[in-house]
Amino acid sequence: MNIGQAAAASGVSAKMIRYYESIGLIPKTVRTESGYRVYSDHDVHTLRFIRRSRDLGFSVEQIADLVSLWQDRERASKDVKAIALEHVGVLERKIRELQEMASTLKHLARNCHGDARPHCPIIEELANDDVTPPATKPDAKFGALGKASAR
Amino acid sequence: MNIGQAAAASGVSAKMIRYYESIGLIPKTVRTESGYRVYSDHDVHTLRFIRRSRDLGFSVEQIADLVSLWQDRERASKDVKAIALEHVGVLERKIRELQEMASTLKHLARNCHGDARPHCPIIEELANDDVTPPATKPDAKFGALGKASAR
DNA sequence: GCTTGACCTTCCCATGATTGGAAGGATTAC
DNA sequence: GTAATCCTTCCAATCATGGGAAGGTCAAGC
Numbered sequence: 001m002n003i004g005q006a007a008a009a010s011g012v013s014a015k016m017i018r019y020y021e022s023i024g025l026i027p028k029t030v031r032t033e034s035g036y037r038v039y040s041d042h043d044v045h046t047l048r049f050i051r052r053s054r055d056l057g058f059s060v061e062q063i064a065d066l067v068s069l070w071q072d073r074e075r076a077s078k079d080v081k082a083i084a085l086e087h088v089g090v091l092e093r094k095i096r097e098l099q100e101m102a103s104t105l106k107h108l109a110r111n112c113h114g115d116a117r118p119h120c121p122i123i124e125e126l127a128n129d130d131v132t133p134p135a136t137k138p139d140a141k142f143g144a145l146g147k148a149s150a151r
Numbered sequence: 152m153n154i155g156q157a158a159a160a161s162g163v164s165a166k167m168i169r170y171y172e173s174i175g176l177i178p179k180t181v182r183t184e185s186g187y188r189v190y191s192d193h194d195v196h197t198l199r200f201i202r203r204s205r206d207l208g209f210s211v212e213q214i215a216d217l218v219s220l221w222q223d224r225e226r227a228s229k230d231v232k233a234i235a236l237e238h239v240g241v242l243e244r245k246i247r248e249l250q251e252m253a254s255t256l257k258h259l260a261r262n263c264h265g266d267a268r269p270h271c272p273i274i275e276e277l278a279n280d281d282v283t284p285p286a287t288k289p290d291a292k293f294g295a296l297g298k299a300s301a302r
Numbered sequence: 303g304c305t306t307g308a309c310c311t312t313c314c315c316a317t318g319a320t321t322g323g324a325a326g327g328a329t330t331a332c
Numbered sequence: 333g334t335a336a337t338c339c340t341t342c343c344a345a346t347c348a349t350g351g352g353a354a355g356g357t358c359a360a361g362c
Contacts, residue, residue, distance in 0.1 A: 002309075003309095003311095004308095014310090034310085035310080035312095036309090036310055036311080
């Protein structure tokens with residue numbers, strides 16, 4: 001099977017398959033004489049595993065761990081669970097953060113006439129100067145979340 | 152006021168202030184003879200506006216619009232409200248997406264013993280092959296969301 | 303056998319907001 | 333006068349993904 005067929009069968013784009021190979025998430029495949037990558041059903045199965053993991057928002061790093069646990073017959077389920085729960089924690093923190101933004105904005109928008117006049121509580125709140133601003137550099141970094149939907 | 156002081160007073164890092172200037176979100180400042188950027192209280196006010204907008208998850212592009220509406224005395228509040236509500240829509244879509252991930256994972260984790268044995272519903276679900284995978288390239292791209300917390 | 307189109311290859315670039323760091327000049331405090 | 337702390341510009345990295353160019357390969361139809 002060529003990369004395009006593997007992509008169609010797994011739901012992972014050919015671009016991403018090559019990328020995953022380049023970063024070592026999946027092993028280098030066999031090639032035809034002319035250099036085409038060749039995939040087996042087993043490879044497609046792995047790619048689906050990866051895709052489902054991405055759909056759940058896991059980072060590539062976490063997926064690497066999940067894949068190796070998957071292939072380890074002597075894995076401890078607690079190791080899998082730990083990865084999953086840690087990710088749930090990240091997701092929930094992120095959700096709360098977005099919910100705070102959304103509720104603040106909805107509250108402000110509710111009080112905005114939304115007509116042709118300039119008066120606007122939203123702008124006023126943004127321009128509000130008596131709130132404490134210099135809460136610089138709090139904690140860890142986020143990322144990756146939000147790309148799953150871009151696929 | 153130097154850039155460092157403006158950064159401390161506004162909560163926007165010096166790096167980001169330079170970046171915002173480079174992309175045209177804020178105008179080029181006056182410089183001292185030796186090339187140092189000089190900021191006024193008014194500039195700091197603008198930076199705070201930007202920071203508060205970022206805290207609410209607006210993209211730089213939206214912030215540019217908000218800033219120009221802010222400075223427009225004849226703005227229509229509906230233009231502001233439209234930006235805010237569109238952003239609320241994006242936030243809520245994102246929240247729903249993350250909630251689905253989290254609830255799926257929590258459900259799976261609940262059914263995982265989390266002990267030393269290999270049996271694990273989480274891995275099994277990821278490896279589950281009878282689900283439809285090739286839902287490729289759905290809709291728009293997300294981004295920016297999630298960087299607010301990284302500041 | 304030859305052309306055409308659909309595939310494949312590698313390589314580089316862009317995204318978005320942000321941080322890190324290097325190399326070098328300016329200012330300030332002692 | 334010197335050391336420490338600022339400032340400057342420039343380049344690179346993050347993270348996962350897509351876009352596209354330049355060129356090679358393969359299969360089908362004529």
